[in-house]
Amino acid sequence: MKAAIVAVGSELLGPERLDTNSLRLTTLLDRHGVELRRKAVVGDSIEELAGELRAQVARVELILVTGGLGPTADDVTREAVAEALGRELVFHPDIVEGIERRFAAYGRRMPEVNRRQAFLVAGAEPIENSRGTAPGQILTEGSCTLFLFPGVPTELEGMILSHLEPWLAARSGGEGRETVVLKIASLPESEVEERIRPAYDEFGREAITILAKPGEIRLLATAQGAEAPRRDRLRAMRARLAALAGDAVFAQSEEETLDGVVGALLKAAGKTLTAAESCTGGLLSERITAIAGSSDYFLGGAVTYSNELKTQLVGVPEALLATHGAVSEPVARAMAEGVRSALGSDYGIGITGVAGPGGGSEEKPVGTVHIALAGPGSRPVEHRKVRFPGDRERVRWQSAQLALELLRRRLIGEGGA
Amino acid sequence: MKAAIVAVGSELLGPERLDTNSLRLTTLLDRHGVELRRKAVVGDSIEELAGELRAQVARVELILVTGGLGPTADDVTREAVAEALGRELVFHPDIVEGIERRFAAYGRRMPEVNRRQAFLVAGAEPIENSRGTAPGQILTEGSCTLFLFPGVPTELEGMILSHLEPWLAARSGGEGRETVVLKIASLPESEVEERIRPAYDEFGREAITILAKPGEIRLLATAQGAEAPRRDRLRAMRARLAALAGDAVFAQSEEETLDGVVGALLKAAGKTLTAAESCTGGLLSERITAIAGSSDYFLGGAVTYSNELKTQLVGVPEALLATHGAVSEPVARAMAEGVRSALGSDYGIGITGVAGPGGGSEEKPVGTVHIALAGPGSRPVEHRKVRFPGDRERVRWQSAQLALELLRRRLIGEGGA
Numbered sequence: 142m143k144a145a146i147v148a149v150g151s152e153l154l155g156p157e158r159l160d161t162n163s164l165r166l167t168t169l170l171d172r173h174g175v176e177l178r179r180k181a182v183v184g185d186s187i188e189e190l191a192g193e194l195r196a197q198v199a200r201v202e203l204i205l206v207t208g209g210l211g212p213t214a215d216d217v218t219r220e221a222v223a224e225a226l227g228r229e230l231v232f233h234p235d236i237v238e239g240i241e242r243r244f245a246a247y248g249r250r251m252p253e254v255n256r257r258q259a260f261l262v263a264g265a266e267p268i269e270n271s272r273g274t275a276p277g278q279i280l281t282e283g284s285c286t287l288f289l290f291p292g293v294p295t296e297l298e299g300m301i302l303s304h305l306e307p308w309l310a311a312r313s314g315g316e317g318r319e320t321v322v323l324k325i326a327s328l329p330e331s332e333v334e335e336r337i338r339p340a341y342d343e344f345g346r347e348a349i350t351i352l353a354k355p356g357e358i359r360l361l362a363t364a365q366g367a368e369a370p371r372r373d374r375l376r377a378m379r380a381r382l383a384a385l386a387g388d389a390v391f392a393q394s395e396e397e398t399l400d401g402v403v404g405a406l407l408k409a410a411g412k413t414l415t416a417a418e419s420c421t422g423g424l425l426s427e428r429i430t431a432i433a434g435s436s437d438y439f440l441g442g443a444v445t446y447s448n449e450l451k452t453q454l455v456g457v458p459e460a461l462l463a464t465h466g467a468v469s470e471p472v473a474r475a476m477a478e479g480v481r482s483a484l485g486s487d488y489g490i491g492i493t494g495v496a497g498p499g500g501g502s503e504e505k506p507v508g509t510v511h512i513a514l515a516g517p518g519s520r521p522v523e524h525r526k527v528r529f530p531g532d533r534e535r536v537r538w539q540s541a542q543l544a545l546e547l548l549r550r551r552l553i554g555e556g557g558a
Numbered sequence: 559m560k561a562a563i564v565a566v567g568s569e570l571l572g573p574e575r576l577d578t579n580s581l582r583l584t585t586l587l588d589r590h591g592v593e594l595r596r597k598a599v600v601g602d603s604i605e606e607l608a609g610e611l612r613a614q615v616a617r618v619e620l621i622l623v624t625g626g627l628g629p630t631a632d633d634v635t636r637e638a639v640a641e642a643l644g645r646e647l648v649f650h651p652d653i654v655e656g657i658e659r660r661f662a663a664y665g666r667r668m669p670e671v672n673r674r675q676a677f678l679v680a681g682a683e684p685i686e687n688s689r690g691t692a693p694g695q696i697l698t699e700g701s702c703t704l705f706l707f708p709g710v711p712t713e714l715e716g717m718i719l720s721h722l723e724p725w726l727a728a729r730s731g732g733e734g735r736e737t738v739v740l741k742i743a744s745l746p747e748s749e750v751e752e753r754i755r756p757a758y759d760e761f762g763r764e765a766i767t768i769l770a771k772p773g774e775i776r777l778l779a780t781a782q783g784a785e786a787p788r789r790d791r792l793r794a795m796r797a798r799l800a801a802l803a804g805d806a807v808f809a810q811s812e813e814e815t816l817d818g819v820v821g822a823l824l825k826a827a828g829k830t831l832t833a834a835e836s837c838t839g840g841l842l843s844e845r846i847t848a849i850a851g852s853s854d855y856f857l858g859g860a861v862t863y864s865n866e867l868k869t870q871l872v873g874v875p876e877a878l879l880a881t882h883g884a885v886s887e888p889v890a891r892a893m894a895e896g897v898r899s900a901l902g903s904d905y906g907i908g909i910t911g912v913a914g915p916g917g918g919s920e921e922k923p924v925g926t927v928h929i930a931l932a933g934p935g936s937r938p939v940e941h942r943k944v945r946f947p948g949d950r951e952r953v954r955w956q957s958a959q960l961a962l963e964l965l966r967r968r969l970i971g972e973g974g975a
Binding site: 153156157160164165168171183192195196352416421422424425426427429430431435436440441442444446449453454484485497498499533 | 570582585594595609613769806830844848850856857867870
């Protein structure tokens with residue numbers, strides 16, 4: 142099956158906004174093995190939209206239109222579809238009644254303009270909108286089915302779940318395409334590729350994609366075909382990739398984040414964390430506390446931007462700062478151990494570095510970062526010196542990422558893995 | 559003049575990526591008064607792209623194509639344009655030499671596949687690519703001009719500056735459309751609208767747009783026409799809006815951020831800042847230190863997530879915590895004053911609140927936040943109690959935003975404004 146998506150709205154042709162609804166729709170089309178041929182964005186123009194629909198209706202079997210179903214004069218999707226297909230618009234009193242009830246529930250009267258939303262293209266079935274006033278529409282023209290959806294993402298989502306997904310599932314007969322993801326932090330892309338190479342031979346190079354961003358790599362494995370063999374193949378690929386990548390894999394779903402995984406490990410172990418941050422300036426603490434419930438395991442920390450605060454808040458000896466400089470292994474170690482003991486947590490992280498763009502030297506160029514992790518028991522403080530590429534934001538992000546990854550590895554190690 | 563944009567690349571039809579180049583292009587078209595009729599995204603398919611071009615070439619005077627100019631077999635823009643216009647592809651030995659020189663400069667030999675990039679559509683002029691190997695192309699068909707650009711944003715940007723912008727400027731004869739922006743933090747949209755209402759009468763409602771996101775509002779004022787009157791009108795609108803909104807306006811360009819403005823004010827005043835954060839968990843510090851050079855005015859801070867750390871790091875009396883609870887006016891005040899005096903800065907900020915989703919109560923529902931600002935001199939500690947709408951992320955963001963705005967107002971007040 143081939144499909145086309147059309148987003149309607151003049152605001153989507155300006156410099157402020159993009160059509161993002163299509164990302165949600167393409168995920169779904171992908172899963173059901175539908176080939177998307179094109180996406181178009183047109184303004185609030187009957188002529189433009191009708192032209193696009195006329196061109197596509199003979200070429201694809203599915204057209205998804207989003208937007209232009211509102212009550213005002215610039216909402217032209219209804220008129221444009223009718224025009225493109227040479228059909229009438231038919232007024233449906235029962236739809237008006239539904240919209241009136243919706244307004245009444247909020248103690249308001251329906252404005253007269255909303256009557257426009259009760260017109261369906263002749264032959265179309267309405268799609269109930271449980272989250273707004275504009276009903277969607279579904280209609281067929283020859284071998285092509287058209288869905289008309291509102292542009293508001295929550296309203297669209299409701300109709301996707303109630304109508305589009307079941308429709309696609311019924312037609313694909315279980316045929317489709319699915320992807321699983323494995324996430325890896327703080328390993329270079331080349332090393333990940335090296336590790337998983339055997340899976341290329343086994344499953345085919347095109348089935349596996351490596352997507353890298355600073356400090357994080359996503360391994361995507363895709364399978365298509367009928368449901369049972371597809372699921373088997375996905376399971377096999379996931380298991381093989383996980384075995385090859387080893388404990389570098391921190392998550393096996395899009396939803397899991399490194400912050401969240403580390404938090405869950407701390408919580409499960411009943412351990413607490415504090416952090417002393419210099420070059421990351423609070424980023425690590427911010428990421429950890431972005432997770433709801435983080436107060437169970439994160440006590441707090443110190444942003445020790447100045448040398449004085451490194452001494453005052455986490456007890457880094459002045460002599461150490463004087464001898465080695467703030468960006469050094471001994472200072473990172475002292476920050477981790479100091480924040481841990483001063484604030485009384487099980488684990489302590491220290492980060493100090495040159496985030497740039499200024500402040501670099503020949504000996505300590507921009508991107509140089511020292512990260513240390515102090516923990517309970519007799520294990521010595523761990524330390525990593527790295528030089529991260531990229532600008533200030535990337536250096537800071539990768540620093541926090543590596544600190545979290547060090548802690549994650551320590552926690553799964555001590556958990557007995 | 560009417561225009562169409564076509565982005566080429568099968569990856570832009572998947573769930574992972576959107577065409578964002580068109581935002582840059584629409585800004586430019588807007589400025590030169592060109593009306594964008596449609597945007598389309600097509601895969602790496604000669605048939606699809608040629609079909610789109612054939613449909614548009616008679617309907618618009620300008621077509622901007624991005625992507626598909628690379629060296630590999632799935633880069634089909636050259637072939638598709640030739641096919642759509644019924645022209646040949648012509649090999650240009652001088653272009654190959656240029657690409658060979660580019661590779662030689664990096665000590666490499668040009669791979670054979672790159673020869674494909676030396677083919678121009680018959681009648682096209684090449685556009686030099688100073689940032690990559692793929693030359694762009696410019697050609698005309700009847701009354702329509704086509705620009706073929708690479709999809710890599712930096713390469714595209716180079717060609718926009720060298721070719722597209724001058725071309726548009728020459729054709730628009732100075733006619734165009736321009737927008738100025740004013741940014742306002744931590745005021746409700748309704749209050750901003752109330753304040754600027756007189757400008758609607760003066761300049762027309764459609765000339766002024768209010769765009770709101772949590773904690774920040776952007777006022778956009780747009781003027782069109784010939785350059786001199788357009789600039790005059792923009793100046794007048796900017797001045798009028800700035801006068802109406804008063805010192806709520808913190809920036810008059812897209813580039814300026816609240817973090818940056820506050821940093822610049824601190825730096826200019828030669829003052830320093832520290833922060834004690836509870837519910838924001840380091841977000842305020844992170845935003846301040848994201849600005850290069852922030853070590854000039856930001857000493858550091860404490861993320862006092864637990865009650866113990868509020869006492870230990872910034873000296874909040876235990877009795878205060880016991881009597882009023884951590885989320886309270888007295889604790890916020892004590893945090894601000896405590897971090898200021900303990901860490902020795904001119905200004906100190908304290909933030910404590912319920913970010914949610916858990917932790918709310920009838921008395922202190924989710925979104926309740928206390929923000930305090932302590933400063934030098936005899937002025938008492940300022941305090942604000944707010945209840946922010948939205949989820950954890952929004953509550954945290956708006957809290958940091960309001961703290962920065964309080965400090966900004968204090969700084970401009972003390973600067974004599």
